Amino acid sequence: MSEIYEDYYKEITGKNGEIIKIETSVTPHFNFAYDVMDRLALENPDGTAMVHVSAEGARTVFSYADIKRLTDKAANAFMSLGINRHDSVMLLLKRRYEFWISILALHKIGAVAIPTSHMVSSEDIEERIKISGCKAVICVNSEHICKKVADAVDKFDVVKIAVGEKYEDFIEFSGLLEGAAANLFRITTDAEDDMLYYFTSGTSGSPKAVIHDFSYPIAHIYTAKKWHGIKKGGLHLTVADSGWAKTAWGKLYGQWFLGASILVYDYEQFYAADLLKLISEEGVNTFCAPPTVYKYLILEKINDFNLNNLCYVTTAGEPMPKEVSAKFTEKTGLVIREGFGQTETALQICTPEDGVQVPGSIGRPSPLYNIALLDDAGNLAKPGEEGEIVIIPDSERRPIGIFKGYLGDEKQYEEVWRGGVYHTKDKAIGDQKGNFFFLGRGDDVIKSSGYRIGPSEVEDILMKHPAVFECAVTGFPSKNRGNVVKASIILKKGYEASQKLITELQDFVKKRAAIYKYPRIIKFVDDLPRSSSGKISRAMIRKQDEANVG
Known part of the structure; x- marks a missing residue:
């Protein structure tokens, strides 16, 4: 029996076994919640889908059958509140397991999920509601999040749902779920329907909403398989808040496509020693975190923890200091492999599991995309020359995993696609062997006395x-x-x-x-x-x- 991901993903290899191209297949009504998660529940109902560990140490294990049952109930519950296909719902759930139940249920309805960081202000929430026209907000009752939501939705007709302890007139998530029917008939959605709005702030102006459609999860098969190095039945941990796009990269789509289990650590305050203890006790196989987390990890007595099950470690989000990477390898024997992408895209560049991490490099272009470096004149940058990272489509179709637009801002979307090329606005230098070295955002590069730094x-x-x-x-x-x-x-x-x-x-x-x-x-x-x-x-x-x- 073929693996689920093989129905949507095929690697084309060269003479030496290297991947030269990846072909993806998207069925007209592809929906990750039905076609992957429900299928896993059918084929492997007792398999572990998610291990959730709370800040207090409470450990909850969800099988694939559990995920199907809970997401079916949540979908019915949401529809009973008037949330239907094409409606949008904001999620401020930190690392609560209800985030995964909610987002998959919204996928099943054909609604649009708006994952949002709990760190936003009430003004930020209000702005996002204005732009998205969202119909409901689901939030966790902690750190004044519910109060911020209450203040923000005062002017709008928005359904308010609270996870955890009851808050004022908010609907209780647990009671809503408990009273919902468990049987859900598949709702037809289209692969090109809006599935996610990720709000991302530029250097100026209001935040803009990045739109991803229902085909987006397929782009993360490569992320999980070749970058994270995930194997079927393995346990993966990505350190990220559910409001970040990094959750879509490392705690949701690609990992379950591969039939792996996801570990969610719902900590309140980050302590490196606690994270190392968790990795040891749970037997984590693959791990991904931003560079800042590794900066704290190397300050601990790593050898006091059993990391024998840990096979691969990766990082992305910002440049990884060579010194930090070298010290981590010295202490663990594991090489941190870097990656690069954006909220607007899937993984663009990385050092794959079978590649060699060149110190300071973010890796090589993913075979999913035709990636190049262009100089200021729009010409291909030579090795050693600075250039902007761009994606050049192989056809008129938008490459899979690339966002379909900025909500309500067609002009800005046209600007990043000027000349038929997707402009990341990120600068890098390439070497003779095809490795990329990140310089920074275009506006981060320092221009001093004629030099570019x-x-x-x-x-x-x-x-x-x-x-x-x-x-x-x-x-x-x-x-x-x-x-x-x-x-x-x-x-x-x-x-x-x-x-x-x-x-x-x-x-x-x-x-x-x-x-x-x-x-x-x-x-x-x-x-x-x-x-x-x-x-x-x-x-x-x-x-x-x-x-x-x-």
């Missing part, structure tokens, strides 16, 4: 200094140079800010990079501004600096 290169050098725990390099306005290099630095425990340390750090960079790249300004900070997805926001630093200069 990639912030990640300077950050990588600073991270090698024993005093530096985390840093962000940005351009600071200068009358004479356009911009000068500025480093905002969080120090490790035991180090104190001083002019002597500033000079030491500047000299440290001068010895390891071209003289024009050293940070002329160094500011020691307790924390760095971050986006709702947890990434360091250089844009916020620049905005603060520009306001102060102005």
